[in-house]
Amino acid sequence: MSGYVARVRHDDPPDGTAEFDLLVRSAAKRWAEVDPLLPAPSPPKLSSYPLLTVSDEGGLPVATGTMRYSWYQPGEVGRTWGVPDQHWLTPLVGGPDPEGALDSLLTSWRDQLEELPSGTGAESSALLTWPARDVCGVRPLQRHGLQPFTVFAARRRRRGVPPSLPPRDVTIRLADTSDLAAVVGLLMEEHRYEENFGGVFVQPETAEQTRRVVGRALSRPPSWIWLAERRGRPVGLVWVSPPERARWVGPLVQSSPAAYIGYGIVAEEERGRGIGTALVSQAHHAMDAHNVSVCLLNYAMMNPVSGPFWSRMGYRPLWVTWEIRPALALR
Structure with missing residues (x-):
């Protein structure tokens, strides 16, 4: 100009x-x-x-x-x-x-x-x-x-849909070290899905790198990883970093303390049955008890599932990466 x-x-x-x-x-x-x-x-x-x-x-x-x-x-x-x-x-x-x-x-x-x-x-x-x-x-x-x-989205405390219970035959619990394979499997499914939007490129080393990161998270009780199971079969998870593990997001938002959701996953064949809403409800309840003021997360702009879902959960765009x-x- x-x-x-x-x-x-x-x-x-x-x-x-x-x-x-x-x-x-x-x-x-x-x-x-x-x-x-x-x-x-x-x-x-x-x-x-x-x-x-x-x-x-x-x-x-x-x-x-x-x-x-x-x-x-x-x-x-x-x-x-x-x-x-x-x-x-x-x-x-x-x-x-x-x-x-x-x-x-x-x-x-x-x-x-x-x-x-x-x-x-x-x-x-x-x-x-x-x-x-x-x-x-x-x-x-x-x-x-x-x-x-x-999109880097934010949710203030108590925003979004009311708390929700999982379907009758689905249980939600905190993951522990015995769930390493189940958590890694769900994350790799998510990585492969995200490849469709050009932001993830699964490499030969990705599975082992993911295993190491998950292993460290599960070794720190509580893990802040909630696992949904249908009759013992893992069908979804939500992985939260509480404020003491998410200090890097603090400078990105005015409110504090801030938490971060790294993953929210429901297996493709299980979507639309209320499992994701129930998982996030569990996570939000824990964050409320932890006095979290705001929670943040990322999703791909072109992902047809993430934007509508997280909007219903009370999240709205704060930053956009171009x-x-x-x-x-x-x-």
Whole structure:
């Protein structure tokens, strides 16, 4: 957009974060108005990542974006959860024209990606996360070819459908170490289903990596993994990380303490019978007893099952991750 100047910083600015104060206050005001669950934005920090800045004609910053690159080699856990080369932008946009400022920031990001010597081939992506209710960002994100990919949803305490009991021949209980194979089997079924939406890529190592993670979770009583069984056969689960195991989600939401649901699974042939609702009811009851203020989770935007289900359970979008593949398809 005309009138904006972009540049990249690799060192801390002489004035520290003072020059970004107006930008942070402007973004904070807009976030508070559109969504009370959004946290207060933080001033940009360089640390080990370059900072892309966009300034107005007076030299005042109106947008920043921290650029981060993640590369997952074969065999690494992260290779299951996306393409190998991932280019992330963490944007902070303010000023009187946030749409124009974001548009300029994205154009400059595209220019930076073009200059990279590698990591932007067929198995690459450009990604950023934007507040779901901050609709001023939608049009520039679309203009640059990005598409909404995953939803980070939140539920305040006691929201959603009333508590529900499982079907008569289904029991729900906390899983323990004897349930390792059952939990891993359900998770692998979920991973294979999620492959349909392009966010999961099951690798030869995925089953063993999943087994190790589940083994650690089951060895810490209570496991916070509720298992549904129909006449002794595992048919679903919900896996919660309570606040002391989900500290990473704290900065993403204004309310606390916050918990996180990593998985909510019902076997395909058992869906639509109330098992998922009963599982989540158990988890919500435990979180209420644990004084959890807000619970968060992720689901794929294109998953036809997840969005409607979690909405009925009281969850609504808080953040949306936008993505384009390959990275240089960014316009």
